[in-house]
Amino acid sequence: MKIMYVDASTDGHHLAYLNSLLQVAPSDSFAVLPECERSVDGRCRMISKPAIRKISGYWTWINKLKKIAKEEQPDIVHFLDGDSIMRYFGWGLSKFRPYNVVVTYHHFFPGKLREISLKQMLRKAKVGVFHTEEIANKVRDFGCKNVRCISYPCFLRIPIHPEDEYKNDPPVLLALGGTRYDKGLDILLEALKRVEQPFRLIIAGQEMDFDEKYIKEAACSYRSCVEWNLHFLTEQELIDFLQSSDIIVLPYRKCFDGASGPMCEGVYLGKMIIGPSHGSLGKLIVQHHVGCTFKSEDIADLTKVLNDALKKPFGYDETAIQYQKSLQPEVFQESYFCMYRGIECKGKK
Numbered sequence: 529m530k531i532m533y534v535d536a537s538t539d540g541h542h543l544a545y546l547n548s549l550l551q552v553a554p555s556d557s558f559a560v561l562p563e564c565e566r567s568v569d570g571r572c573r574m575i576s577k578p579a580i581r582k583i584s585g586y587w588t589w590i591n592k593l594k595k596i597a598k599e600e601q602p603d604i605v606h607f608l609d610g611d612s613i614m615r616y617f618g619w620g621l622s623k624f625r626p627y628n629v630v631v632t633y634h635h636f637f638p639g640k641l642r643e644i645s646l647k648q649m650l651r652k653a654k655v656g657v658f659h660t661e662e663i664a665n666k667v668r669d670f671g672c673k674n675v676r677c678i679s680y681p682c683f684l685r686i687p688i689h690p691e692d693e694y695k696n697d698p699p700v701l702l703a704l705g706g707t708r709y710d711k712g713l714d715i716l717l718e719a720l721k722r723v724e725q726p727f728r729l730i731i732a733g734q735e736m737d738f739d740e741k742y743i744k745e746a747a748c749s750y751r752s753c754v755e756w757n758l759h760f761l762t763e764q765e766l767i768d769f770l771q772s773s774d775i776i777v778l779p780y781r782k783c784f785d786g787a788s789g790p791m792c793e794g795v796y797l798g799k800m801i802i803g804p805s806h807g808s809l810g811k812l813i814v815q816h817h818v819g820c821t822f823k824s825e826d827i828a829d830l831t832k833v834l835n836d837a838l839k840k841p842f843g844y845d846e847t848a849i850q851y852q853k854s855l856q857p858e859v860f861q862e863s864y865f866c867m868y869r870g871i872e873c874k875g876k877k
Contacts, residue, residue: 635786659787680787682796698726702773712779725838
């Protein structure tokens with residue numbers, strides 16, 4: 529079996545996701561990526577970074593991929609980020625039908641146009657992969673039958689470590705990842721103005737919608753309690769911040785519904801998770817006993833939950849520990865390759 533992995537970005541978790549699959553892929557499998565300096569764990573064909581937000585750039589990218597597929601003759605073409613090309617409603621994907629198309633989606637975006645786009649894309653794919661059962665079931669409700677749920681894992685190369693007490697006094701809250709609007713850093717900063725329990729806050733990740741100036745102004749009343757590191761994190765920095773924290777806070781807005789890398793990494797290390805009650809995140813936190821939820825976008829409720837969480841350590845029960853084990857990359861890898869084996873690869877039609 530020969531798999532052609534495709535992504536238009538190597539930022540954030542993109543490369544970790546790809547590398548995890550390449551590590552166990554058949555030897556003749558390969559990736560097609562934009563030119564980058566980061567390490568790829570396998571054969572890779574680099575092309576110029578596609579301007580996929582423009583129709584012309586997207587079409588040029590699709591035609592380059594088609595040319596590579598014709599040369600390489602893969603059994604499967606796996607688009608690793610379907611979210612980034614949803615605006616084109618599957619335009620051009622039919623070019624790859626002879627090679628069995630798989631598309632992975634990392635988030636769920638509400639709205640009729642998004643629904644139509646998903647349905648059009650999945651008509652041209654063998655399988656659409658989603659990272660939570662909550663989202664997979666929503667897509668099945670659209671009438672899409674070729675849907676598979678594969679849980680998003682923790683890619684950090686460290687052993688599972690259950691925690692049973694806070695490491696720090698006062699406890700350290702961690703807001704991890706790029707400061708995008710949908711991740712709700714501003715909601716957390718506002719809620720902390722009203723928190724009565726002692727705390728420290730670390731903000732770590734690439735500067736995006738909320739910059740250093742905004743953070744300084746929003747946290748001015750508790751400035752001495754806040755540390756920020758606004759840059760793209762190396763893997764070691766990521767591990768260090770996670771290990772030095774006690775509580776991972778995910779103040780995501782309602783418009784965010786999908787898997788969360790910081791949540792998976794936090795659970796893997798046995799950290800308490802505080803997240804919104806809506807969508808997949810809320811259900812995962814409650815179902816797997818890994819923390820507490822607050823009413824989405826409700827500053828007062830987040831304040832209450834933070835005050836309660838800071839009073840005493842949070843321990844994992846057996847349900848949480850089993851979920852923690854399911855986030856091992858080996859489980860993720862085997863799930864994907866079980867799916868690949870189930871796809872009929874009977875030669876080019």
